[in-house]
Amino acid sequence: MQSSKIRIGTRGSPLALVQANIVAKAIGHAHGLAPDDIEIVVIRTTGDRVQDRALSELGGKGLFTKEIDEALLAGDIDMAVHSMKDVPTTLPPGLVIPTLLPREDPRDAFISSVADHIAGLPRGARVGSASLRRAAQLRRLRPDVEVVNFRGNVDTRLKKLGAGEVQATFLALAGIRRLGLEAHVTSIVDETDMLPAVAQGAIGIQIREDDAPIRQRLSPLGDKKTAVEIACEREFLATLDGSCRTPIAGLARLEDGRLLFTGRVVSPDGSQCLDISAQGRPSEAVALGREAGQNLLARGAGRLVAS
Numbered sequence: 001m002q003s004s005k006i007r008i009g010t011r012g013s014p015l016a017l018v019q020a021n022i023v024a025k026a027i028g029h030a031h032g033l034a035p036d037d038i039e040i041v042v043i044r045t046t047g048d049r050v051q052d053r054a055l056s057e058l059g060g061k062g063l064f065t066k067e068i069d070e071a072l073l074a075g076d077i078d079m080a081v082h083s084m085k086d087v088p089t090t091l092p093p094g095l096v097i098p099t100l101l102p103r104e105d106p107r108d109a110f111i112s113s114v115a116d117h118i119a120g121l122p123r124g125a126r127v128g129s130a131s132l133r134r135a136a137q138l139r140r141l142r143p144d145v146e147v148v149n150f151r152g153n154v155d156t157r158l159k160k161l162g163a164g165e166v167q168a169t170f171l172a173l174a175g176i177r178r179l180g181l182e183a184h185v186t187s188i189v190d191e192t193d194m195l196p197a198v199a200q201g202a203i204g205i206q207i208r209e210d211d212a213p214i215r216q217r218l219s220p221l222g223d224k225k226t227a228v229e230i231a232c233e234r235e236f237l238a239t240l241d242g243s244c245r246t247p248i249a250g251l252a253r254l255e256d257g258r259l260l261f262t263g264r265v266v267s268p269d270g271s272q273c274l275d276i277s278a279q280g281r282p283s284e285a286v287a288l289g290r291e292a293g294q295n296l297l298a299r300g301a302g303r304l305v306a307s
Contacts, residue, residue, distance in 0.1 A: 005039045006217070009068045009077035012042040013153040015175045019203050020081045022101065022178070023221070030220040041077050043068045062088045069095060072206060078214050080206040084199035084230055085172075089238035091206070098215055099205040100230055102223040104174030106201035106251060108134065108189040111161060112168035117187050118194075121145055121168060128157065128166035132268060136247035137194045138170075139270025154179055170194070174201035195249035195264045198233040202226055225254050232285040236263050239293025240301060247304075250292075252285070259285055263292045265301040274301050 006027065010020035017040070024038045045067045064086040071077050073094060084100070091097065115121045118141055128150025129135050135147045150157055150169055154176065161169050170189065176182055205221070207214050232252040240248055250263040263276045274296050280288045293301075 005037055006033075006079070006214070007039045007041050007077040009041050009043050009071050009080040011045055011064060011068070015154055015179055016081070016083075017042075018178050019083065022203065023079075023081050023205060026101070026221050027217060031217060041071070043071055043077075069206075072208060075208075078207070078211070079218070082204045082206060083175075084202040084204045084234075085197040087199070087204060087206075089234050094209050095206055096209045097204045097206045099218040099222040100226045101203040101205075101221060103226040103229065104177060104201040105188075106196045107173050107191060108170045108194050108196060108200075109173040109176055109185040110168065110170060110187045110189050111158070111184055112186045113161065113164075114167045115186070118142060118189070125167045126165075128160065128169040131170070131197070132247045133197055133249050133266075134170050134194060136266040136268050136270050137249070137264075139268075140266055140273055141193055141270075143270060154181065158184055172197075172200050191251060191262070195262060196251050198237045198248065198250045199230050202230050204230075228252070228254050228259060228282045228285045232259060232261055232289040235286045235289030236261070236293045237289075239290050240265065240296065250289075252289070254282055257282070259288060261288055261292055263296065265296055265304050267304045272304055274299055274304065 008020050008024055010016045020040050024040060027033065028035065028038060045064045065082055068080045069092050072080050073092065110117060114125065118138065121142060123144045125145045127138060127145050127147050129147055130149055130151050138145065138147060148166060150160065150166065152160065154171060157169055157171065160166065173188060176185060205218055229252040233250045236250045237248060247266040247268055252259055252261045258279055259282050260279045264273065266273045276292045276295050278288055278292050
């Protein structure tokens, strides 16, 4: 028997639960629903279970979505809430993401006990990161520092930093803000130094493609500006065939009616870097991202991605 409640599937991390509750409150407000009308269902994913290995060793994107996708397809939940940076560019057949909430600040935050910014780190400093994108860009700027694998949720990583396991780390500013932990941020990393992950800061809501009633419930929540930016960035990533195993970064911004995009591919050791900047109309978002990716491939990005 189908539940009368709207069931929202999510990971169980503190940040994932905050984001699921943001969606639940938005749906409740839009449709005058009581809190009891919406149920949050916690689903443990592969990325949550395996904490002793780097994400790149576990198979790339999909680590934080696979089990949730399966629950959605099985009808165990009505929708799933994802951090869009974790979502593969190709969705499982039968699933779509029709709704993106307004995007938070997509930049990375630098958090350190010994320096105010990347340039101030002492030689040989240990910096924790599970992200190949961050590690590669850091090595590009500071080849003298040591990058160590750093897994766990935001609270866990902050505790490890406080215990002295590393002298600095990076976290998505959006997640820190949503958790109310902005006081821990030492500085915000400039985009020219460390370009964000594709779709960082965006929350997506995934549903079954044929579920018209749920799609209708979500229609008031969508943010068109975010949708344009994310469409451009994800097409760039898809063109480069990127995953968590590839140091690819990209950021689109819709400003004054123009879509501005910057993309980057870096070799894992940071020694080689290819950048691309482009702009166009919002209606050209997908084409703009595709052309930017093709430009970098023509300049040898495939070799860097495969290295």
